[in-house]
Amino acid sequence: MSDKIYMIPNPPTPNKAVAFDPDVCIGCNCCVEVCPTDVLMPNPEKGAMPVVLYPEECWYCGGCVEECPTPGAITMIHPTSQRISVNWKRKSSGELFRLGMKNPPLPNNKPPSG
């Protein structure tokens, strides 16, 4: 990573839409192929994770994640304004939680119906 300071436009909003794990992503570009709004571009480096070029055109359908042959390579990241809006309260204890919080509760591993 270069420490040089460049003239660069402001980061887009939302900033990421999806995040790739470079250790899991195999750079197959299956997600790039199907994205309905062409948010993702193939990385110029063959086999590297795609580049998120148009995050503000993502409508968060999750198709890229469903299409991915290596689960865990892509994580959908809701815009911060939405993560901050998703709150819940544990009925028994009254504890408050939110999507993206610092110390989240244990994950609920129950798969969807079917």
Place this chain on the structure above:
Amino acid sequence: MSIWHEFVQREGKVPEWPYPVNYGKVNEITSDILVVGGGLAGVRAAISAAQSGAKVVLADVGHAKRSGAGGAGVDHWHGACTNPCSKVTPEEYTKGCYDSMHGYMGAHVRYVITKESWDSLLECEKWGMRIRDVEDEFRGAEFRDEETKLLFAYDYDNKHILRVWGYNVKPVIYKEAMRLGVNIQNRICTTSLLTEGGKQGTRVVGATGVHTRTGEFYVFRAKATIVATGGAGRLFQFVPELTASASMSDMSSAGVGHAIGWKAGAELVLMEKTGPATLSGFGYAPYSMGNAGNTYHGVPIIDANGKEVPWVDAFNHEIKTIEERFRCGPGQKFQLGIGIGISNYLPEYQQNDPVRDLPERIGRGEFALPFYIDLTRMSEHERRVLWGLMVGNEGKTRIPIYDTFNKAGFDPDKDMLQAPVMTLESYLSSCFWAARAYTPLHYRAGGGSYLVDWDLKTSLEGLYAASGSTAYGGGCHGESHTTGRYAGRRAAEYAKSAPEPAADRAQIDAERTRVYSSVHQDKDGVGWKEVNHAIARIMQDYCGKYKNEMTLKLGLRLLRELRDTELVSAYASNPHELGRLLECSSLVDFGEAMLQASLVRKASNSILDFHRLDYPEMNSLEWNKLLPIRQVNGKVRVRELPLDYFLNAPYAPTYEENYRAHAGEMKAAGKEASK
């Protein structure tokens, strides 16, 4: 480490466009049938046309495996009146829809939908989408039929709405289209329809498009064309930073299908209809917040102190139990279900709801904000079917909501999901994530579409329309399947005896010149987003809730101004931007059709949410009619049509007679699928 900014910081250079670009290179493709739009309706149209033996090409602006408003899944299926458990007949259901909309509804299309919705669903099952509780997860639930293992939604008395496991619906139908040899051309932004002699109002013989990765030009020639595109979400609201993730339609929702028809001289109907911009959450992702609407129907809402909000039936009688929220009240034969968007107009068909004076009750201090939904108060079956089947299979819920929330630790067996904190009037609709708080200021197009006949043929020879947005009388998810399936086979039938498509060379050349103007100019022009914002500004201001002759004419003038200045000088630096800019051009055409339609209706109408300040009398009988508009040599023509034109000459007087005369052969295929 994957966004563009990080790449540039790491590499110290801007990445080159990853696809070979050949602006202007012409690709010519000829077929029997061309389908414009590869969402649910488009893919279903392509499948049924191919099943009828036609050579089919489908052009989609995204990728047909995932694209479209319904491409991200479905949890329920409306109007399955011919399923073995349904207690509602197609006639009753059609009447319910027509009456609810006070006649402003293409009920012939509804009738077709209701006759074939179940068959459309059975085909999905055959191709790999689950529609039955085969694992007996819900054995004994009151919304389950033990023999067929079908699960019902919303109205357990009448069983015409089904719950389905449709998160994979789009890949499933896409695979079938591929299997049948449909030639699918992805990433094509359609820019115009081709007509015989290049004239408005003549036979449609194909279309043109631009590839949004390579910039290449496409000329499609076809004996029949089916427009199966969506609405124009970007026309009135363009705030992608806030709404892209919160909307029910994606960035490609630019009204292209309507715009190309308007330019070609097809008749459009009810383009003057508008509505408050609900279902665009301005910050809340669909289904992401505590609410009791639609997919979350029936869930208990409790206030900050644990006090539960009572529910009422359609006639405001209090409902005592959770179970009754899924049952018809006194005076109701059946409920339409909120998902089809027309169920709030007549109590005879309306769903049960939380008390309808909730905003006043909060204001009086009866309930303390914030609200939560408490799924633990529901039976285990109801809780699981809501969070697990419906949330988990409905559009944009499998990954964005179910997986994301569960991984973050949300557990419906233990936790209460908070509702948004909003202005009080926003609690009027139980679909809280739609955040009506912001909507009085924001309007949207209300569902104007192609005027279609009993074949779903438009006013132009060779042009058919399908889907909720483009066929007058269409609807929601299942309706897109069914209208697509029907239009595909009617168009294929027509194509069997239609002449070879003779496209006009001058028309093609002129279009080719037009579409590339923005890539050849210097970079003084503005970009597509700024143009889109301006279009939305004009529509909000001049075609919003209140209109008069002068403001409508000013709006038209400003749209034309924009087209001749900022739009024509706009710059696109790559094929993606070019596609988005060409969509802006379609938005201007769509907006123009809306303003023109608004000018010819010189009367206010509550069902159309149409408020003419210069004609304030509401719902005068004299104006109780359709006013389809079209262009002839660039001039707007209007005619009058009775609301029930589809039961008047030249058509037969009953739905069933017309259906028998037009539906064609696939009825047999439907029967085969039913076995």
